[in-house]
Amino acid sequence: MSAQPLMWVEKYRPKSLADMVNQKEALIRLQALLKKPEDIPHLLFTGPPGSGKTTTALVVIKEILGDYWKDFSLELNASDERGIDTIRERIKIFASHTDKRAGVPFRIVLLDEADSMTADAQTALRRIMEEFSSGTRFILTANYSSNIIEPIQSRCAIFRFIRFSKEDVTNYLEGICRKEKVKYEKEALATLYELSSGDLRLAINQLQALSSLGAVDEQSVKRVFATSKRSDVKRMVELAVKGEFSKAREILLELMFVYGISEVDILKYINEDTYSIKGIDHANLAKLIAEYDYRLIEGAHPEIQLSALLAELAAMNRDGQKS
Amino acid sequence: MWTERYRPRRLEEMVGNERARVLLFDWLLNWKRGMKPILLVGPPGVGKTTMAYAAAMQLGYEVIELNASDFRTEKQLSKVINASYSSSLTEEKRILFLDEVDGLYGKADYGGAEYLTETIEQIPLPVIMAANDPDAEQVKKLSKHAKLVRMQRVPSRLIEMLIKNLLAREGFSMEGDKLQSLVKAADGDIRAAINNAQLAAAGEDQFQVLRKTLSLKDAISAASSAEELQKAAEYLRQVDADPDQKLMACYSSLVNSSLDRPSLRDSLKLLAEASLLLKRIRSTQQWRQLRYFDRMLATSLYMKRIAYAEEPLPWSVRQRVWNDSRFLKRFCSIVASELRTSASEFALNNLSAALLIISKSGNGIESWCAARNMLGAAFNALDREVKMVIPRIER
Numbered sequence: 001m002s003a004q005p006l007m008w009v010e011k012y013r014p015k016s017l018a019d020m021v022n023q024k025e026a027l028i029r030l031q032a033l034l035k036k037p038e039d040i041p042h043l044l045f046t047g048p049p050g051s052g053k054t055t056t057a058l059v060v061i062k063e064i065l066g067d068y069w070k071d072f073s074l075e076l077n078a079s080d081e082r083g084i085d086t087i088r089e090r091i092k093i094f095a096s097h098t099d100k101r102a103g104v105p106f107r108i109v110l111l112d113e114a115d116s117m118t119a120d121a122q123t124a125l126r127r128i129m130e131e132f133s134s135g136t137r138f139i140l141t142a143n144y145s146s147n148i149i150e151p152i153q154s155r156c157a158i159f160r161f162i163r164f165s166k167e168d169v170t171n172y173l174e175g176i177c178r179k180e181k182v183k184y185e186k187e188a189l190a191t192l193y194e195l196s197s198g199d200l201r202l203a204i205n206q207l208q209a210l211s212s213l214g215a216v217d218e219q220s221v222k223r224v225f226a227t228s229k230r231s232d233v234k235r236m237v238e239l240a241v242k243g244e245f246s247k248a249r250e251i252l253l254e255l256m257f258v259y260g261i262s263e264v265d266i267l268k269y270i271n272e273d274t275y276s277i278k279g280i281d282h283a284n285l286a287k288l289i290a291e292y293d294y295r296l297i298e299g300a301h302p303e304i305q306l307s308a309l310l311a312e313l314a315a316m317n318r319d320g321q322k323s
Numbered sequence: 324m325w326t327e328r329y330r331p332r333r334l335e336e337m338v339g340n341e342r343a344r345v346l347l348f349d350w351l352l353n354w355k356r357g358m359k360p361i362l363l364v365g366p367p368g369v370g371k372t373t374m375a376y377a378a379a380m381q382l383g384y385e386v387i388e389l390n391a392s393d394f395r396t397e398k399q400l401s402k403v404i405n406a407s408y409s410s411s412l413t414e415e416k417r418i419l420f421l422d423e424v425d426g427l428y429g430k431a432d433y434g435g436a437e438y439l440t441e442t443i444e445q446i447p448l449p450v451i452m453a454a455n456d457p458d459a460e461q462v463k464k465l466s467k468h469a470k471l472v473r474m475q476r477v478p479s480r481l482i483e484m485l486i487k488n489l490l491a492r493e494g495f496s497m498e499g500d501k502l503q504s505l506v507k508a509a510d511g512d513i514r515a516a517i518n519n520a521q522l523a524a525a526g527e528d529q530f531q532v533l534r535k536t537l538s539l540k541d542a543i544s545a546a547s548s549a550e551e552l553q554k555a556a557e558y559l560r561q562v563d564a565d566p567d568q569k570l571m572a573c574y575s576s577l578v579n580s581s582l583d584r585p586s587l588r589d590s591l592k593l594l595a596e597a598s599l600l601l602k603r604i605r606s607t608q609q610w611r612q613l614r615y616f617d618r619m620l621a622t623s624l625y626m627k628r629i630a631y632a633e634e635p636l637p638w639s640v641r642q643r644v645w646n647d648s649r650f651l652k653r654f655c656s657i658v659a660s661e662l663r664t665s666a667s668e669f670a671l672n673n674l675s676a677a678l679l680i681i682s683k684s685g686n687g688i689e690s691w692c693a694a695r696n697m698l699g700a701a702f703n704a705l706d707r708e709v710k711m712v713i714p715r716i717e718r
Contacts (some may be wrong), residue, residue, distance in 0.1 A: 001443040004679065005661075006684055007658075007661065007662060007677070010661060010662065011664050020448045022607045037718075049664065049672075050348050054663045057421065071439065077659075077663060077665075080546050083376070112663060113665055116665060120513055126515065196672075199672070200665065201662060201673070202672050202673060205662075205672075205676045205677065205680070206431065208676070208680050209675070209676035209677075209680050209716075212679060212680050212683035212684070213679065213683065213716060213717060220716060221499070223674060223715060223716045224675070224679075224716050226676040226715065227712045227715045227716060228671070228672055228673075228674070228675050228676070229670055229671045229672070229674060229675075230671050230672050233671070243584055244585060245587065246578075246637075248579065249367075250637050250639065250640060253384045253637070253640045254640050255671075257636065257640060257644050257648060258640065258643045258644055258647060258651060259327050259648070259651055259655070259666045259670040259671075260648070260651070260666060260667065260670055261653060261670050261671050262654040262665075262667040264668045265668060265671055269671070271596060286681070292595070295595065295599045297597055298597065298602055299600075299602045299606075300598040300599040301570070301595075301598040301602075303592070303635070304570070304594055304595050304598050304600065305575075305595050307578060307591055307595075308588075308591035308592050308595035309595075311584070311587050311588040311591040311592070312588050312591075312592065313679050314587075314588065315584040315585045315587070315588035321420070
């Protein structure tokens, strides 16, 4: 056994289906499939971040491939090079090994966050899936199945993962606290759940950060969330609607160019954070955000798009008032 | 066309840029494999192409000309470049002439620009490249891998003599002040001068200012203080820059201005739409639509009376980009991969927590960096980030 991983997210990642938190519906269907592993189709796991998609994929891989899972599976992370040529090359090399083992029905490729690939890349991926399907199965994960092109969807058995419930998350966090001997307040764990919107990875990570500073109480939970870049997005939106365009834009540029956060992610949270703005024309705002999202998909210049959106937010608020 | 009829065949028949001619001739005469290629940079119509062809002809080379901006992707570019020398069954000596290398885009999804910078020195032929804009990003990059030869506008008195001579050979003469205004309009551009002379000989009295180029800087301030929209568009058309550069110049000038919010919104909205249009023009190859793109840019500047600003990023952000961004991104990509999430999602939600965890773990950030060969500047950048985060959590 190698050394324990530093990050609790890894350390407490379930090793078998039995250890998994909830997602009962998906798990029951999966278990049924696993009874005849050689018949398993390609799989597509969809659901929000931190809902157990990748964990389930890793568990499935280990259940099917047993002790040989390391040699017979290939994991392509979202942070890996995702150019379609790279994917083809790596899969080709991986699939071209022909050594067989008893009890190993096929090789498995895990492609995380397949929905971050462009439609063109997905079309190419579909061909790759076809090309190598005799000896290789694919497991894809995605936040939304609608971002996966239909020809791929139709070739996969789709499993939908739902946001974890408050009970599931707080129970899991309590379990970790006991094992790690961390002192915690129950309300703090509830707040952790709220602020991480059911994202278990995020909740565990924040919990570990807090524990490394000492106690897990409600105030420190709030403070640790306030330091995340996610809350900078919120600050940016607030500044923009106050008409502080330059200050808002400065945060935008920092998120994009200093931290490498994608424009699509930023827009996703701009959308969430504008729901609660008062005294603004929400009908127009929704159309507006949709239009900018569309342009990003089309490949227009991201910095110009998001700057323009902030300028629209900044002027929107003023339109109804005296400037 | 007079410009073709009178195109010099030998270097000594050319006017202006004497030093550049000598340099190019000596380089080609002594060329051996492994020598750096030549990069000719200068305004249009001063003889970059003519010079390359004349030198080649005099030294017995065949020219393979590629307009680099026609091949924007790495694949296309590598195909034509490889074909230019690998298929050489004949014994002819060849040179590769790459025109308009400043028209290559540096974007990752095209790859042509990177490909050229990386491979240019490996091409086993003499390579001559030409570009207009010494400030283009691509030219700056390529000049590290090439011998840069600057070419200047040709002095008026030389152009005057040339045109006089040429008109005489065609059987025309021209009054002194008319000739001078023709030369002045050409502004150092020989091709423009010859074209105008041919027009004048055909009875055209008004000299068009052919391809008179404006710098981005002048064009932006002229367009934003023009009295008519059409004038504003005219100024932008006179810039010798690709559409992306124009778009970025309008954008950086506008965001650095002190326009009121509604005006700024209207202008940025237009630029955002122009950027979408440009993307569409590229993917559909409907270049005619560029006229609407230009018009949108002109409208975004019209009556705004702003100055040109080159840099879209505020100083504070730029400094952090220089000092910290590559290390923070590297950190994000490494830990994100361990936690099996995307680097962007990680940076948004988990970065500060992960920095905290690692810095408070037994070995700290320093040993994390050491294990990944990221000491020095990388450690400093991550440490700065930690020191920004911790005081906000600890009380």
